[in-house]
Amino acid sequence: xxxxxxxxxxxxxxxxxxxxxxxxxxxxxxxxxxxxxxxxxxxxxxxxxxxxxxxxxxxxxxxxxxxxxxxxxxxxxxxxxxxxxxxxxxxxxxxxxxxxxxxxxxxxxxxxxxxxxxxxxxxxxxxxxxxxxxxxxxxxxxxxxxxxxxxxxxxxxxxxxxxxxxxxxxxxxxxxxxxxxxxxxxxxxxxxxxxxxxxxxxxxxxxxxxxxxxxxxxxxxxxxxxxxxxxxxxxxxxxxxxxxxxxxxxxxxxxxxxxxxxxxxxxxxxxxxxxxxxxxxxxxxxxxxxxxxxxxxxxxxxxxxxxxxxxxxxxxxxxxxxxxxxxxxxxxxxxxxxxxxxxxxxxxxxxxxxxxxxxxxxxxxxxxxxxxxxxxxxxxxxxxxxxxxxxxxxxxxxxxxxxxxxxxxxxxxxxxxxxxxxxxxxxxxxxxxxxxxxxxxxxxxxxxxxxxxxxxxxxxxxxxxxxxxxxxxxxxxxxxxxxx
Numbered sequence: 001x002x003x004x005x006x007x008x009x010x011x012x013x014x015x016x017x018x019x020x021x022x023x024x025x026x027x028x029x030x031x032x033x034x035x036x037x038x039x040x041x042x043x044x045x046x047x048x049x050x051x052x053x054x055x056x057x058x059x060x061x062x063x064x065x066x067x068x069x070x071x072x073x074x075x076x077x078x079x080x081x082x083x084x085x086x087x088x089x090x091x092x093x094x095x096x097x098x099x100x101x102x103x104x105x106x107x108x109x110x111x112x113x114x115x116x117x118x119x120x121x122x123x124x125x126x127x128x129x130x131x132x133x134x135x136x137x138x139x140x141x142x143x144x145x146x147x148x149x150x151x152x153x154x155x156x157x158x159x160x161x162x163x164x165x166x167x168x169x170x171x172x173x174x175x176x177x178x179x180x181x182x183x184x185x186x187x188x189x190x191x192x193x194x195x196x197x198x199x200x201x202x203x204x205x206x207x208x209x210x211x212x213x214x215x216x217x218x219x220x221x222x223x224x225x226x227x228x229x230x231x232x233x234x235x236x237x238x239x240x241x242x243x244x245x246x247x248x249x250x251x252x253x254x255x256x257x258x259x260x261x262x263x264x265x266x267x268x269x270x271x272x273x274x275x276x277x278x279x280x281x282x283x284x285x286x287x288x289x290x291x292x293x294x295x296x297x298x299x300x301x302x303x304x305x306x307x308x309x310x311x312x313x314x315x316x317x318x319x320x321x322x323x324x325x326x327x328x329x330x331x332x333x334x335x336x337x338x339x340x341x342x343x344x345x346x347x348x349x350x351x352x353x354x355x356x357x358x359x360x361x362x363x364x365x366x367x368x369x370x371x372x373x374x375x376x377x378x379x380x381x382x383x384x385x386x387x388x389x390x391x392x393x394x395x396x397x398x399x400x401x402x403x404x405x406x407x408x409x410x411x412x413x414x415x416x417x418x419x420x421x422x423x424x425x426x427x428x429x430x431x432x433x434x435x436x437x438x439x440x441x442x443x444x445x446x447x448x449x450x451x452x453x454x455x456x457x458x459x460x461x462x463x464x465x466x467x468x469x470x471x472x473x474x475x476x477x478x479x480x481x482x483x484x
Contacts, residue, residue: 002377002391002417003466006404007424008483012370013326015396017062018165020363021120023289023332025069026103027095027339028303034337034345035111036103042349047102048111051350055343056115056336059360063118063165065288065332066108070094072170073126073178077136080104081155093178105139106152109161118164120288120332125169125186125193125209126179133193137166137200165330167207167237167288168193173221174212183221187228194232207235207286207330214240214262222266226273226283235286235330238266242313243294249442250380252309253411256316256392257385263287263320267327286330290317292355293340304340304353308453308474309442311354315392315409315476318362322394322407325370333359351446354453357437358476361455365435365478366405367398373406377417390417402483410471413442417473422466427484432460438475 024030035056038047067075074093080101081087087101105121112119121140123133135148140161142149149160168190172181181189186209194206208229211218226236240262242255263285270283292310304310314333321328337343342356377391392409410417436456444452460469462481471477 003420004373004375004393004406005422005424006371006373006395006406008397008404009425010372012372015322015325015368015370016329019321019328019331021063021330021332022061022336023065023334024336026067026071026099027069029338030335031103052337052343052345053114055350060363061115061117063120064112065120065122068122068170072122072124075124077105081106106155106157120165121163122167122170125172126177130193130196134196134200137197141201164205166197166204169209171212172209173218183224187225191229191232205234207237207288208233210236210238212239219265222269226269227276230273230277230281230283231279233283236266236270236283237286237288239289241291241293243292245294249309249413251382251384254382254385254388255313257388259317259320263324284329285327287328288330288332289334290331291334291340303338305445306353306355307443307445308354308439311358311437311453312409312411312476314355315358318358319392319394319407322370322396351448353446357455361435361478367396367403369397371395371397404481406479408471408477410473410475412473414473417471418468419471420466420468421479423481428462428465429482429484430462432462432482433480434458434460435478436475438472442474
């Protein structure tokens with residue numbers, strides 16, 4: 001037996017829609033052969049895959065980060081504009097391939113407009129220059145009679161793109177990165193990048209490059225970045241991937257503890273950083289790379305085939321984002337198509353991976369305000385994190401509908417979990433809604449013609465307050481109740 005208590009008065013903060021963002025990178029078949037496949041009978045005249053566009057639209061992705069990722073640290077955006085047949089083919093150093101540059105800034109913006117999402121561009125702080133970053137902002141957002149704004153117009157785009165979100169490099173703390181820099185050097189340079197970019201457009205929001213590993217060295221990196229950039233940046237960008245790396249179901253299901261610890265550490269560093277800010281400004285968190293990552297297919301690395309237990313891990317990330325909605329205002333699942341992705345294609349079609357469903361459920365059905373819910377349950381024992389509750393949870397509220405959405409994950413491998421749900425303020429209507437994502441086994445997968453995991457919706461009777469819902473083993477559920 002488990003319990004969860006909700007109260008619409010116990011509010012954490014508004015949930016920013018941008019926490020449900022995504023990410024595309026020039027990596028294997030994410031862009032070429034994923035969202036963009038010239039000459040395919042499945043593509044439109046622009047080269048965009050129609051089936052992929054439809055799937056992305058059904059996710060209602062609020063923002064998409066591009067062009068990387070590791071790719072950006074050697075990417076020069078001028079290579080990807082102008083007539084496609086005149087663009088240079090270049091060695092691509094991050095992933096050891098050849099970049100055709102047929103998908104560039106204009107195609108990215110066109111893609112974002114087609115799927116109804118905000119573009120989020122990461123600039124090259126590897127082997128790029130400050131001028132290059134400045135000119136990119138001018139090309140996208142310039143309104144005056146200036147060279148780069150006119151270059152955009154020459155390329156057929158009279159109106160500015162109004163790109164609001166920009167990242168100051170990607171994972172520059174990595175010693176293997178093209179253009180790796182120590183924290184102090186990165187922070188000093190990023191300040192100058194930020195300065196000229198905001199001089200071009202004062203309305204943009206900037207994410208400073210934070211840590212991508214969860215260790216003491218990267219926490220020190222975050223501290224330096226926050227202290228130096230608190231007054232000019234808007235976000236601290238952090239990254240995390242989890243997976244069944246230890247070969248045990250329950251060790252994997254304890255990933256929520258790792259996620260929670262990392263977020264709390266970043267929040268603490270940001271809180272201290274306020275004392276280094278002349279204005280007392282507090283950075284927000286951009287969790288702009290996160291997902292499950294390990295390869296079930298060694299012949300096609302990063303083209304993951306996801307299991308139901310991977311979907312539970314995705315649900316744990318999303319629950320954490322709601323529990324920290326006052327700090328996390330931007331997040332990007334990595335990546336959108338084919339490469340560690342919820343959407344998987346071949347030349348003939350696509351299927352939706354298990355991890356698609358929790359992302360869609362949270363995006364479409366959560367409310368606008370995160371609630372500070374209290375829950376408890378029996379625990380399982382782990383080597384990494386000690387005792388961990390079988391139940392993982394978050395909650396949200398939609399005031400205009402009087403609706404509370406309760407996100408519940410039963411991590412028990414074999415047993416159903418009865419959960420007593422109690423609303424502590426106001427009466428409940430007798431009818432609610434229950435969404436479930438489950439399957440026969442934690443390692444079941446989806447595939448072409450195989451939909452073993454999907455989202456199921458049904459009506460729910462709420463005969464009393466409190467009432468009990470029984471969660472299937474290894475499942476994600478959302479209970480929606482309405483105030484009377």
